[in-house]
Amino acid sequence: MLELKDVTISYKNRPTVKNFNLSLEQGKICSIVGESGSGKTTVIRAVLGLLAGGGKVTEGDILFEGKSLLKNTREEWRKLRGTDISMIFQDSGAMTNQTRVIGKQFVEYIRTHEDISKKDAWDKGIKMLERMRLPSGDNIMKSYPFQLSGGMRQRVGIAMAMTFQPKLLLADEPTSALDVTTQAQIVRQMMELRDEYKTSIIVVTHNLGVAAYMSDFIVVMKDGEIVDAGGRDHILHRSESEYTKGLLDAVPSLGGVRYV
Ligand SMILES: Nc1ncnc2c1ncn2[C@@H]1O[C@H](COP(=O)(O)OP(=O)(O)OP(=O)(O)O)[C@@H](O)[C@H]1O
Ligand SMILES: [Mg+2]
Structure with a gap:
């Protein structure tokens, strides 16, 4: 339902996110994790057509239900945002x-x-x-x-x-400002919404524990590029990436229970 194909996003002609690929199916949850400045927010803002600071998709394409979002007119965006595609913020x-x-x-x-x-x-x-x-x-x-x-x-x-029961929900650090108990409740509610409405969700999070708990698919970014990606179990148990392993080691335990 959403496809990013070799997407490069530039601020003032400087490529910031490079060769980003993602294919998201209906009713699936995908997390994008990575350190600060790795380009997570840039990717989801590009999907919503709301890049700040003169950001532009300079290569590749973003398809929503088979149609390129990059060619959308202002009017088409007005109809789409808040209805078929919506966003929640930190x-x-x-x-x-x-x-x-x-x-x-x-x-x-x-x-x-x-x-x-x-x-x-x-x-x-x-x-x-x-x-x-x-x-x-x-x-x-x-x-x-x-x-x-x-x-x-x-x-x-x-x-x-x-x-408006969006087909796609974008969430940028939706739980980062909350205490862990509330964080867990909100994460569970988002999963219930997915089950109830078959909404596809992309969650940006620093917390690989949250990503592991709620996602079907996880993308790990570093310096604007995907360094690792795969199904939840692959990322958690079979990743060969030293970077991913480092992130996993850094996940704190909650009440003595490690989420991953
Ligand atoms: N408005 C902007 N104008 C110019 N460059 C920007 C702008 N926003 C982001 N960038 C560039 O894009 C890079 C990635 O930023 P982005 O906000 O996507 O990272 P992030 O992974 O969401 O980080 P964080 O975890 O801190 O939110 C930044 O390091 C910066 O170089
Ligand atoms: Mg961000």
């Missing part, structure tokens, strides 16, 4: 406007993609919050982002991203 609280209650932002978001009344959009928002097991959706809709905990804000972000 701290959704930081992405939302702090001075407006969640409900107003949620309603506005829904109404940019669907022609429904404010009341219906409000109800739809509450339904999504409840799906993410956020109790008293009405209270949350009336809250300002800063009034919620980091974990709640992240669930709100996921609820918003899932509103």
Whole structure:
């Protein structure tokens, strides 16, 4: 459903991500791991057509359901983003406007993609919050982002991203700002969403433990290139890459249990 073919991404004509290949099937979860600056965010922003700093895909192609995303017009992107392809960020609280209650932002978001009344959009928002097991959706809709905990804000972000049952969900460090218990809950909820909606997910994470726990496929990046890639078990148990082995050794244990 998503295919990156020999993709090179450059900032100001300097190639930063080189020869990136990935093929993701419907309903699968893929993680991209690697140290800071390896190009993880660059890759998923390219998929969403939202590269910052004048970044451009200079070689290769990105296909979504067989169609090149690189040729999309502004209008085509407007229809696609937030509906078929959506994104959640490291701290959704930081992405939302702090001075407006969640409900107003949620309603506005829904109404940019669907022609429904404010009341219906409000109800739809509450339904999504409840799906993410956020109790008293009405209270949350009336809250300002800063009034919620980091974990709640992240669930709100996921609820918003899932509103239109995207075929592809991109998540950049979705749990890194959270404590380990909340991290585990959010990861499990994302897996449930995949099971329920058959959404394909790409997760960017520093944490190979998280990647190992939730992914079908893992891509390891270093300095803008893929240094290792394979099914979860391959990466965890049979990788020949010294770099991957180093990352695995660095995974901390949680409550005495190692995730990998
Ligand atoms: N807006 C930008 N303008 C110019 N160069 C950029 C920009 N964003 C990223 N880069 C370049 O791309 C490289 C990879 O950055 P990227 O943000 O993709 O890494 P990352 O793997 O997501 O790192 P982190 O784990 O710290 O988030 C950077 O080292 C930098 O050289
Ligand atoms: Mg990043």
